[in-house]
Amino acid sequence: MSPAESGVSGAWGGMRTTREFVEKFPKDIGGIIVVPNEGNSxxxxxxxxxxxxQGWDGTNTKTSLSSPANNKIFEGHVYFPTDNSPFFFTKVPSSSFALRLxxxxxxxxxxSNGDTIRVPTAGMYEIKANLNNNTYTLQKQVWSIVGDAIPAGPTTDLDLTWNASKNALEIAVDLKAGHFKFRANHDSAINLGDNAANGLLAQDGTEIQIGNGSYLIRLYIGRPDYTYEILSTSFDTRxxxxTNGQNLDINDVTLFTDGYAIRKFRNITSTGAVGSNKDFPDTDFPMFRLADVLLMGSEAIVRGGGDRSLALDYFNRVRHRAYGGSGGGISDADLTLQMLIDERARELYWECHRRTDLVRFGKFSNTDYLxxxxxxxKAGKGVESFRDVFPIPSSDLSANPHLLQNPGY
Structure with a gap:
């Protein structure tokens, strides 16, 4: 790694850590949860x-309606960004607008060759055209998600907005564990669910199951088959x-490339500028901070009894900051001593807490926690209980002959 990226003058060595610590950070929270499925489109x-x-592009095959039954009855949705926007239909894609309707x-x-059709106001419109009797309908729609996964309540609609670059309606949202559906105009007369949990949407379909987290949800309803996408935006920023050029496992402790290097502290300001001196970093070392207080408070309640809802609130305040939203939150059932010791590792690593924490949780000596x-x-082994306390320095023993060395040393 370039020393300049850490704001130091040279020979960046950093510190390395083990696989066991790296794996305390979830690997798969962020990413695609549901992949769009075009079905038989x-x-x-x-x-x-x-x-x-769409710029009067008669050759654009994506701006079209579909007839799932191939019976000359077409449907789909078009987003018009301006009021009084004109369009018409064509039976074939052509720059000459052949077979225009x-x-x-x-x-x-x-x-045939009739006047352009205009929508009165900007927005998303459901368009249906029946070429058996040459009629069409336009219905302006506002699409939303609704369900018991909505933190504000199961009857609260959260509206989607148009993303022109994705040709989709979307919403960035924090959800709790539960279910949701898509619906139009805040009314369940038109609602879409996923019967087979395969990304294909159907009228009155099964509600979509979702876990607690932060998500980007996209709805693709340009033409049937309608589909959707769910992206998790929850990830632990800590x-x-x-990792570039580093091995996850430490086979040789003398090789810097064995083990992932820690980049928690750098000689870089909050604005991205290098510190005042590349040889003597300006980085402040945190001796006592709020996250530690919150985790200690949560631990004290879990160990000693009390209001577990308060303990959970303390814990989740740390997680929400780390994840940038509620996606990192946990439930009361997950709030255990094991979760607390792991969270202290994620939150407070490289801040001189870990050894003391392990001793307090009974995971330092006489344990199979390796x-x-x-x-x-290399594989790790248990250590003797006398190592829970440090030896008295030899200089202190020499200066004071009345001192006795701690047992085991």
Whole structure:
């Protein structure tokens, strides 16, 4: 790693850690939860919808409606970014707008080479066209998610907004464990769920199950088959490891490339500037901070009894900060001493807490709680209980002959 990236003058060595510590940070919280599924969209017959909203591109095959039954009844959704936006239908994609269908009387009837059709106001519209009787309908829709996964309550609608670059409606949201559906105009008359949990949406389909976390949810309803995407945006920002060229396992303690390097402290200001001196870092060392107080408070309640809801609140305040939202929160059932000692590792590493914490939790000596090179061997081994306390320095023993060395040393 370049020393300059850490704000030091040279020979960046850093400190390394073991696989056991790295694996305390969840690897798969962030990422894709549900992948969009186009289903049979490609096989459906199409009716194309060129207009001002897409630059009057008659060759654009993506701005189209579909007929899932291939019965000349087409449906889909189009987002119009401006009021009074014009469009018409074409049966084939063509720059010459061949086989164009418009509406001369603005009465919902289609005519060959008819006038352009206009939507009154900007927004998302459901469009249905029936070429068996040459009629069409427009319905403006506001799409939302609703369900018991919504923290504000199961009847609260959270509206989606249009993302033109993704051609999708989307929402960034914190959810609790539960279920949700998509619905139009805050009414369950039009609602979409996922019957087979395969990314395909259906009217009155099964509610979508979701875990506690922070998510980016996208709804793709341009044309059937309708689908959606769920991306988890929850991740623990405290896992500050340098991994490029590093081995996860430490086979040789003398090799810097064995073990992930820690990048928790750098000689870099909050604005990204290098500290005032590259040889003598300006980095402040935290001696006492709020997260430690909150975790100690949570631990005291779990050990000694009291209001567990308060203990959970203390714990989750630390997690919410670390995850940038409620995605890192846990439930009361998860608030155990094991969770607390692991959380103290994630929150307070490289701040001189770990050995004392392990002693207090009974995981330092006379235990099968091991990590690489504990006890001086690669696989790790248990250590004797006398090591729970440090030896008295020999200089102190020499200065005061009345002192007795701690047992075992």
């Amino acid at each position: 490609v096989s459906y017959s199409k009716l194309y919808v060129p207009g001002a909203y 418009g509406d001369n009387g603005a009465d919902g009837t289609l005519e 896992g500050l490891f340098y 990590w690489a090179w504990k006890g001086g061997v």
